[in-house]
Amino acid sequence: MQSVEFSRSRLTQRLASFYALCKPRVNSLIVFTAMIGMWLADPGMAQPVRLLVASLGIALVAGAAAAINCLVERTSDALMARTQWRATARGEISAAETLTLATLIGGLGLWLLHAWVNDLTMWLTLATFVGYAVIYTAVLKPMGPMNIVIGGAAGAMPPALGWAAMTGTLGVEAFTLFLLIFLWTPPHFWSLACYRREEFARASLPMLPVTHGLAFTCRQILFYTGLLSVATLLPVWIGMSGALYLVAALALDAGFIGYALRLCRRYDDAVARRTFRYSIIYLTLLFTALIGDRLLHF
Numbered sequence: 001m002q003s004v005e006f007s008r009s010r011l012t013q014r015l016a017s018f019y020a021l022c023k024p025r026v027n028s029l030i031v032f033t034a035m036i037g038m039w040l041a042d043p044g045m046a047q048p049v050r051l052l053v054a055s056l057g058i059a060l061v062a063g064a065a066a067a068i069n070c071l072v073e074r075t076s077d078a079l080m081a082r083t084q085w086r087a088t089a090r091g092e093i094s095a096a097e098t099l100t101l102a103t104l105i106g107g108l109g110l111w112l113l114h115a116w117v118n119d120l121t122m123w124l125t126l127a128t129f130v131g132y133a134v135i136y137t138a139v140l141k142p143m144g145p146m147n148i149v150i151g152g153a154a155g156a157m158p159p160a161l162g163w164a165a166m167t168g169t170l171g172v173e174a175f176t177l178f179l180l181i182f183l184w185t186p187p188h189f190w191s192l193a194c195y196r197r198e199e200f201a202r203a204s205l206p207m208l209p210v211t212h213g214l215a216f217t218c219r220q221i222l223f224y225t226g227l228l229s230v231a232t233l234l235p236v237w238i239g240m241s242g243a244l245y246l247v248a249a250l251a252l253d254a255g256f257i258g259y260a261l262r263l264c265r266r267y268d269d270a271v272a273r274r275t276f277r278y279s280i281i282y283l284t285l286l287f288t289a290l291i292g293d294r295l296l297h298f
Contacts, residue, residue, distance in 0.1 A: 022063030037162025060109030152185035
């Protein structure tokens with residue numbers, strides 16, 4: 001009896017480890033922004049099945065990309081406190097098992113998008129997978145400090161994927177949603193990199209605070225936060241959103257710029273940590289405001 005319970009417990013732990021490799025917390029934000037793109041494209045929810053299948057397909061491919069990321073970075077992950085718990089870093093899950101997981105769930109996700117959504121979404125999702133798992137993780141990240149700016153394009157794709165899933169096309173609205181996340185990514189990640197700079201240095205990853213110092217990084221955070229604040233006005237300019245979204249965007253932008261200015265005036269790890277956390281709240285509320293405004297005028 002004890003042997004059976006032990007086997008079940010071990011199986012549960014293994015499944016939990018495989019699930020953790022898919023980075024469920026990050027994946028939830030990816031799926032959330034993708035669904036925002038779907039809701040904005042189809043506010044009447046005339047295609048609920050397509051929305052659910054597209055969300056599942058995108059989540060599966062995103063999980064596969066995350067697993068490949070964990071596999072490629074398993075050596076550096078073992079040197080960093082925030083990632084050393086991962087099963088690939090601890091050697092509890094082999095490279096072959098990780099590749100099998102990524103192939104199975106990634107393949108299933110792409111098949112769902114092809115069979116139930118449309119080929120444009122499938123190909124864009126595949127390109128996003130390659131952009132994150134291969135171009136960013138394996139090539140750009142170890143090369144230089146601006147890796148997150150270039151690699152951020154892959155992370156900015158989910159709302160555009162959502163728009164393509166519901167419409168079968170890409171327009172100015174999809175580009176606007178892409179641009180918001182593209183410009184949000186550098187200040188979001190660099191604020192994390194600032195207070196984790198010693199870990200990145202120990203792992204020999206050339207993040208901006210490691211290569212150019214805190215003062216320069218904080219100025220870049222302020223610069224990109226300013227660009228982001230301007231970009232948040234685009235949905236109103238193109239007629240995608242109205243007053244409700246505008247008020248929310250201006251308030252959220254003021255908060256983000258306030259944090260960036262504090263970092264520039266006098267850097268502190270605690271402020272950088274709060275900036276990182278605020279950036280997550282910022283993106284969630286910004287996209288929620290987009291939905292709220294669209295529903296108000298639907």
